[in-house]
Amino acid sequence: MIKRTNKMTIMFDKKVDKKQGSIRIKSEMKILAAASDEFILQGYKGATVQSIADRAELPKANVLYYFKNKENIYHAVLEKTLDMWDQGIGDIVYEDGPRLAIEKFIAAKVKMSFQHPNASKIYAMEIIQGALHLKEFSRTYLRKWVKEKAKIFQQWIDEGKMEDIDPVKLIFLIWSTTQHYADFETQILSVMNRADYEEEDQEQVTQFLTEFVLRGTGIK
Amino acid sequence: MIKRTNKMTIMFDKKVDKKQGSIRIKSEMKILAAASDEFILQGYKGATVQSIADRAELPKANVLYYFKNKENIYHAVLEKTLDMWDQGIGDIVYEDGPRLAIEKFIAAKVKMSFQHPNASKIYAMEIIQGALHLKEFSRTYLRKWVKEKAKIFQQWIDEGKMEDIDPVKLIFLIWSTTQHYADFETQILSVMNRADYEEEDQEQVTQFLTEFVLRGTGIK
DNA sequence: CAGCTATGTAACCAAAAGGTCAGTATTGCT
DNA sequence: AGCAATACTGACCTTTTGGTTACATAGCTG
Numbered sequence: 001m002i003k004r005t006n007k008m009t010i011m012f013d014k015k016v017d018k019k020q021g022s023i024r025i026k027s028e029m030k031i032l033a034a035a036s037d038e039f040i041l042q043g044y045k046g047a048t049v050q051s052i053a054d055r056a057e058l059p060k061a062n063v064l065y066y067f068k069n070k071e072n073i074y075h076a077v078l079e080k081t082l083d084m085w086d087q088g089i090g091d092i093v094y095e096d097g098p099r100l101a102i103e104k105f106i107a108a109k110v111k112m113s114f115q116h117p118n119a120s121k122i123y124a125m126e127i128i129q130g131a132l133h134l135k136e137f138s139r140t141y142l143r144k145w146v147k148e149k150a151k152i153f154q155q156w157i158d159e160g161k162m163e164d165i166d167p168v169k170l171i172f173l174i175w176s177t178t179q180h181y182a183d184f185e186t187q188i189l190s191v192m193n194r195a196d197y198e199e200e201d202q203e204q205v206t207q208f209l210t211e212f213v214l215r216g217t218g219i220k
Numbered sequence: 221m222i223k224r225t226n227k228m229t230i231m232f233d234k235k236v237d238k239k240q241g242s243i244r245i246k247s248e249m250k251i252l253a254a255a256s257d258e259f260i261l262q263g264y265k266g267a268t269v270q271s272i273a274d275r276a277e278l279p280k281a282n283v284l285y286y287f288k289n290k291e292n293i294y295h296a297v298l299e300k301t302l303d304m305w306d307q308g309i310g311d312i313v314y315e316d317g318p319r320l321a322i323e324k325f326i327a328a329k330v331k332m333s334f335q336h337p338n339a340s341k342i343y344a345m346e347i348i349q350g351a352l353h354l355k356e357f358s359r360t361y362l363r364k365w366v367k368e369k370a371k372i373f374q375q376w377i378d379e380g381k382m383e384d385i386d387p388v389k390l391i392f393l394i395w396s397t398t399q400h401y402a403d404f405e406t407q408i409l410s411v412m413n414r415a416d417y418e419e420e421d422q423e424q425v426t427q428f429l430t431e432f433v434l435r436g437t438g439i440k
Numbered sequence: 441c442a443g444c445t446a447t448g449t450a451a452c453c454a455a456a457a458g459g460t461c462a463g464t465a466t467t468g469c470t
Numbered sequence: 471a472g473c474a475a476t477a478c479t480g481a482c483c484t485t486t487t488g489g490t491t492a493c494a495t496a497g498c499t500g
Contacts, residue, residue: 023447041349043263048487061449061490070488121348124403128341130261131406138410146411163435169428172408173397180396183344186351188392190358191366208389215383216436243467243477268457281479284459 028066030056032080035073040121044074077122078133084119088112092149098156098219102174106210109178114202120182146171163218170217177209248286250276252300255293260341264294297342298353304339308332312369318376318439322394326430329398334422340402366391383438390437397429 034055038047049070053060067073090108092101113120126134146168153167181188181197189195254275258267269290273280287293310328312321333340346354366388373387401408401417409415 027447043265043349045263045266049489050487059449060488061451062447064489065446065448068489125345125348127404127407128260128345129263131410134407135410138407139413142407143411143413165432166424166428168412169425170432172400172404173429173432176396176400176404177393180392184347184392184396187347187354187358187362190351190355191363192388193359193363204386205389208386209393212385212390212393212436215438216432218435247477269459270457279479280458281460281481282477285478288459290458 024066027056027058027062028076031058031063031066031073032077036077036080036118036122039074039077040118040125043125049073075133078126081119081122082134082137084112084116085123088116088119089145092152094152094155098153098162098217099214101152102213102217102219103210106174106178106213107206109174110181110202110206110209113178113180113182114197114205117182117185120179124179124183161219163216165217170213174209174213181205244286247276247278247282248296251278251283251286251293252297256297256300256338256342259294259297260338260345263345269293295353298346301339301342302354302357304332304336305343308336308339309365312372314372314375318373318382318437319434321372322433322437322439323430326394326398326433327426329394330401330422330426330429333398333400333402334417334425337402337405340399344399344403381439383436385437390433393436394429394433401425 031052035047035052038052038055041047042051047070049063050060052073053063056063063073067076088108088111090105092105096104123134126132131138149171150167153162153170156162157164157167185197189197251272255267255272258272258275261267262271267290269283270280272293273283276283283293287296308328308331310325312325316324343354346352351358369391370387373382373390376382377384377387405417409417
């Protein structure tokens, strides 16, 4: 079970804050990046420590030297993912008013999807599989966040600044449409007959979604 | 690699259309249902033949008697999934006009998400993991479908019946928002502090999304 | 340089899991 | 009843894989 903290804290079993560790940090980053790819491609069980080691270009035993076991690696990856999710969530504040708030929010989420698709994918897989490791996160942190932001939307609705729609469903709509470009990247590219996203895609998607949602919410 | 066919055709290695098979059919259905759950919960590698057998209340060897191997079980599950996807896709035809077409489309997709969340989840996991088994499906069938429907939307746009937006992105938007309720079921329920979806949820979601999209597309 | 800690690694081991097989039971048909 | 074909199953085998361990090397500090 993952708990939220202010700073990213990978759970070491060893003393962390020893003066040195530059090698440690570097190796750990390589391992986590490799692990992230492997977990997405193969799933938790499917990703072998060996495959992670190969991808990180380290011997297996060395990987196990830094992370006691596979579960630990996965936890660290999840921790990193949640941290990114936090950062990329954008902030909705009353003072911005509905238009600016939504523009910022969508832009942040789209950026996140295009810049860090892996984080989005890992997160999505966790949820689909039943969110065993994220139950606590959803139940507390996320629920609170949604409640808080829904309240702000409701204020705007009461002030006649936007249509009277369910703010929670609106939040889900924005989450789903933006994350879709990360999670379903393969399908989207395949359908559009393209090999990779290009610079302008992120921009176009942001613009499309922003305009669409502004119309959908009736914000002038 | 999966190819689309008119009817669901699980690939047997044995003669299928022998007169009897009522037991066979029944067992296979039990196995596929169990497998579907296990694959979602544990991923392909994580789901063991034993766990599938347990869930189906059959001995492992019996499962392997019907499906030669694990890969075969997965293929059959995928095949069933794609078939459902087909059926649930709804149809967009020019004659309906944009309003009715979108109403039908969204209703069909939402229904699909609420009635057969497993199909949506399996599909989503496949795509996220790189769509190894669905590459062909995306590249041919799906691409063609999107192109075809996008053209219809474009006609309506040209006739001034809706806003001038990218039809392909509109399709993605509807896919993502509707499937979200299946794939992220766990998160949604958790955030809403509920144990299960209820009757009226499907209806409310359909209504919310329909109205939102109609406004977003500027259909009167 | 001596000694201590951190880093790195090959070899090994036990458990798990996919799949086979040889043989038994059941069913349908004549 | 008798005989095929189908259905079923426990026992077994092999490979994979997570994890351990014993040992070597590098790097820092007094």
